[in-house]
Amino acid sequence: MxxxxxxxxxxxxxxxxxxxxxxxxxxxxxxxxxxxxxxxxxxxxxxxxxxxxxxxxxxxxxxxxxxxxxxxxxxxxxxxxxxxxxxxxxxxxxxxxxxxxxxxxxxxxxxxxxxxxxxxxxxxxxxxxxxxxxxxxxxxxxxxxxxxxxxxxxxxxxxxxxxxxxxxxxxxxxxxxxxxxxxxxxxxxxxxxxxxxxxxxxxxxxxxxxxxxxxxxxxxxxxxxxxxxxxxxxxxxxxxxxxxxxVVRWEVLEVDATFARTLEDVLDGLRARLEAAVRAADGRLLAARLRVTGATDAHAALERKRDHFTAEARALALDVGGDDLWLEKIQVLTVPALDLAALRRRDDPVGQVAAALAALRTDREALEALAAELAELRAKLPSELLEGPDAIRLDAAAMPELLDDVERLLLSRLSLPSEEETE
CATH class of the missing domain: 3.60.21.10 (Metallo-dependent phosphatases)
Incomplete structure (x- = not known):
């Protein structure tokens, strides 16, 4: 049967x-x-x-x-x-x-x-x-x-x-x-x-x-x-x-801005990404979280004109998808276009921190110890910060992503080159 x-x-x-x-x-x-x-x-x-x-x-x-x-x-x-x-x-x-x-x-x-x-x-x-x-x-x-x-x-x-x-x-x-x-x-x-x-x-x-x-x-x-x-x-x-x-398709759309030199270059890449995502959603409402990533020459402009870029991105989404495309959140996660290996060799506080982060990524025991310490902090946080799509994650599985965030924040705030590099 x-x-x-x-x-x-x-x-x-x-x-x-x-x-x-x-x-x-x-x-x-x-x-x-x-x-x-x-x-x-x-x-x-x-x-x-x-x-x-x-x-x-x-x-x-x-x-x-x-x-x-x-x-x-x-x-x-x-x-x-x-x-x-x-x-x-x-x-x-x-x-x-x-x-x-x-x-x-x-x-x-x-x-x-x-x-x-x-x-x-x-x-x-x-x-x-x-x-x-x-x-x-x-x-x-x-x-x-x-x-x-x-x-x-x-x-x-x-x-x-x-x-x-x-x-x-x-x-x-x-x-x-x-x-x-x-x-x-x-x-x-x-x-x-x-x-x-x-x-x-x-x-x-x-x-x-x-x-x-x-x-x-x-x-x-x-x-x-x-x-x-x-x-x-x-x-x-x-x-x-x-x-x-x-009937509503949620997606995280990543736009790699590595080869972008200007805001306009980033927006061009975003348009192509949005058009492909709307096609894939096949008539559904697409609710997308946008993540702009990469080590890029456009980083400074993205940081300096963040509000303008956010508004341009939302306007572009309306142009591409109308009422069937909504950008739930726009995250600019780019870093300056720098030589990471050279940065880690710098003999200054920034270089030392960058080198320490690189070493931490491969030190399993240190990562587990860090996760244990953060678990104590997590236990003290109010429950509303630990629930929902934007919940704070401090568990061992979240360590690689947390390290990425730390490195990104560090690189985006780099000071001038070291004295040796300016001689």
Whole structure:
């Protein structure tokens, strides 16, 4: 028998997306509505593909509902699937754990929730399909749920639904930790995972898939977002295909100004970069963070005329993309066009600091010690500085980027050449 499943996760419907008002010209309403519009696209995908089951691997919501409109919206959309004969199986993740959601509505009968007390299995006899899974009773779930999932049912296609970071993924709390070997040992054909917002195919035998979140919400959730269409044929997984469903595409666009000599040169490079990004967004609203980088002769002009360059860049974005292109932030990260090797040989304080930074990059023990010291500082910072797309990162993984920032700030403030160089 041949049929299709659609696997999605991390919808975060009605995610609050605070702070958009701070950005001049931000398309706030389009961005706030993006999670719902992406879910609309998910429903359309199920109908177009004539899917038999929609699998939702946690975090349908971002937290408790502000009011009942979120639940009513969900019921309305899921009812369309009932009319087309599409069943829905879902479970709770850390954001919509049982302990976090106080408001609720009765969902249509074709929507089945996997429980939070123990693993459950839902059998679709007409499809020869069994879906196994367990949701979150509380948000901070640190036990290995997968270890308690039942073994595969013989002569059926077995799917495991699980909200997890596996053995750990950067930027994600290690909820419901488990090893890949544990998943393989269950004997399932397909693991429909959630929690990690980047799409990832962890394994193909068996299939272990993170579809990524349905809609990017800020500049740390870049690139195409959407769901996965799974084709089952003759009791095996015949095809697994990613489908982009996002309506707002977030990107970080880097413009290398290394060979630019003037502001006009930088803007020419920016135009080409924006035009390519708009084409790639394929009609979506493109929300882009712009990073101008490189050791360049244009650095002094960029620093001196930063406000002018920022305004020119925004005007250029309007010219290229109109209402479908918004520059969320413009970061000028250039440095003067200098010989770094010569700079590090200079016998003055600037040269000594530059040499020390170069040495630090390759000193693993020193980097780990620095990260440990910064961890103490991080613990003292208010929580609002540690959350969101611009969160302060002081962990070991952030050290290379922090060193880049330090070196950039140093080079951009270099004093006159040393006395030996001026003789």
């Amino acid at each position: 041949r049929f299709k499943l659609v696997h999605a996760a991390d919808l975060h419907l009605d995610s609050p997306l605070r702070g958009l008002e701070r950005y001049a010209g931000a398309p706030a309403e389009r961005i706030r509505n993006a999670t719902r519009r992406a879910f609309d696209a998910l429903i359309e995908l199920c109908l177009e593909e004539e899917a038999r089951v929609l699998l939702l691997a946690g975090d349908l919501f971002d937290g408790d509902w502000k009011d009942y409109s979120s639940g009513l919206y969900l019921v309305q959309k899921l009812t369309r699937l009932r009319e087309a004969g599409v069943a829905v199986v879902w479970l709770r993740g850390n954001h919509d754990a049982e302990s976090r959601i106080r408001k609720s509505l009765t969902l249509p009968a074709h929507v089945r929730e996997l429980g939070v007390r123990k693993p459950e299995s839902i059998v679709f006899e007409e499809l020869g399909l069994v879906v196994h899974g367990q949701g979150y009773a509380t948000a901070d779930l640190r036990e290995d749920l997968a270890a308690r999932y039942p073994r595969a049912v013989d002569s059926a296609v077995n799917v495991g639904l699980l909200h997890t970071a596996l053995s750990g993924r950067a930027g994600h709390e290690p909820y419901a930790p488990c090893r890949l070997e544990t998943l393989v040992d269950r004997g399932y054909d397909y693991w429909a995972l959630g929690h990690v917002h980047q799409r990832e195919i962890v394994s193909i035998d068996p299939w272990v898939v993170f579809p990524g979140n349905l809609q990017g919400r800020h500049a740390r959730e870049t690139g195409p977002k959407g769901a996965t269409v799974v084709t089952v044929d003759a009791n095996r997984i015949a095809d697994v295909e990613a489908r982009a469903l996002d």
